[in-house]
Amino acid sequence: MLPMVDSQPVRARIALFLVFEATATGREAAMTINAQEFNQLAKTVFAPIYPVIARQILETTGIQGGCCLDVGCGAGDLGFAVLQQADLAVGFVDASAEMVALVQHTIDAHELQQRCQAVCSDVSQLEVAANSVDLIVSRGSVFFWDQPQQVFKHLFQALKPGGWMYIGGGFGNRQLLDQVIADFKARGEEERFRARIQRNLGTASRQQLDTILKKSGIRDYFIRHDESIGLWAVIHKDT
Numbered sequence: 001m002l003p004m005v006d007s008q009p010v011r012a013r014i015a016l017f018l019v020f021e022a023t024a025t026g027r028e029a030a031m032t033i034n035a036q037e038f039n040q041l042a043k044t045v046f047a048p049i050y051p052v053i054a055r056q057i058l059e060t061t062g063i064q065g066g067c068c069l070d071v072g073c074g075a076g077d078l079g080f081a082v083l084q085q086a087d088l089a090v091g092f093v094d095a096s097a098e099m100v101a102l103v104q105h106t107i108d109a110h111e112l113q114q115r116c117q118a119v120c121s122d123v124s125q126l127e128v129a130a131n132s133v134d135l136i137v138s139r140g141s142v143f144f145w146d147q148p149q150q151v152f153k154h155l156f157q158a159l160k161p162g163g164w165m166y167i168g169g170g171f172g173n174r175q176l177l178d179q180v181i182a183d184f185k186a187r188g189e190e191e192r193f194r195a196r197i198q199r200n201l202g203t204a205s206r207q208q209l210d211t212i213l214k215k216s217g218i219r220d221y222f223i224r225h226d227e228s229i230g231l232w233a234v235i236h237k238d239t
C-alpha cells in the first residue's frame with residue numbers, strides 16, 4: 001500500500017517544478033516496449049528490485065525530501081518505491097502515453113494526487129524549471145534516448161544546486177538478478193535476456209556512458225558498475 005500524504009506544502013512543491021502544459025511531446029516512441037507486457041513484468045518478476053534500488057539511491061545521494069523526477073518511468077514502479085521511502089513529491093515522465101496512463105491509474109487508485117503528477121513527454125522535450133529538482137532517477141530508459149548527451153545537459157540544468165541524478169539500469173543486487181534470470185530461463189528467454197543485460201549493462205555500455213557524461217560537460221559524477229548492481233551514473237550539482 002502506498003502512503004497517502006495530504007499536505008499543502010507537497011502539492012506546492014509539485015506545482016513549482018514541472019510545467020505540464022500542452023507543449024509536452026508525448027509519443028509512442030520508436031520503442032519495442034509493450035506497455036501492458038512491461039507492466040506485467042514490473043508488477044511480478046521485477047517487483048522486488050524497485051524498493052532495493054530506491055534504497056540504494058536514497059542512501060547514495062542522502063536525499064530525504066523535496067522534489068523528484070522519474071524519467072522514462074514506465075509504469076512508475078521506481079518512482080513509487082522512492083516515494084514510499086522518502087518525503088518526496090514525484091513527477092513521472094514517459095514518452096509512452098500508455099505507460100503514463102498506468103502511472104495515472106496508480107496515482108488515482110492510491111489517492112496520491114497531492115504528491116505525484118504524471119506527464120507524457122519525451123525526456124528531451126520536458127519542460128522543467130531550472131534549479132528546481134532535488135533528485136532525478138531513471139532506470140532502464142537511458143539506453144533508448146536518441147541524444148543522451150543533450151538529455152543529460154537538459155536534466156542537469158533542472159537540478160537544484162546540491163541535487164542529484166541517479167540514472168542507469170540494474171536489478172538491485174546479485175540475488176535479485178539471479179531470480180530474474182531464473183524467471184526468464186523458465187520462459188525459455190534466458191539467452192535473449194542475458195544478451196540484453198550484456199548490451200545495456202556491460203563494459204562497452206559503461207564506457208559509452210562515461211563518454212556521454214564527459215561530452216555533456218558534467219564534471220561531478222561517478223559511475224557505479226558491477227554485475228550485481230548494474231550500471232548507474234551518479235551525478236551531483238554543486239551548491
Ligand SMILES: C[S@@+](CC[C@H](N)C(=O)[O-])C[C@H]1O[C@@H](n2cnc3c(N)ncnc32)[C@H](O)[C@@H]1O
Nearest residue numbers: 072073074094095096099122123139140141144
Ligand atoms: C525499460 S522501460 C523502464 C521503465 C521503468 N523505468 C522501470 O524501470 O520499470 C524504459 C522506459 O523508458 C521510456 N522511454 C524511452 N525513451 C524515452 C524518452 N526519450 N523520453 C521519455 N521516455 C522514454 C519508455 O517509454 C519506457 O517506458
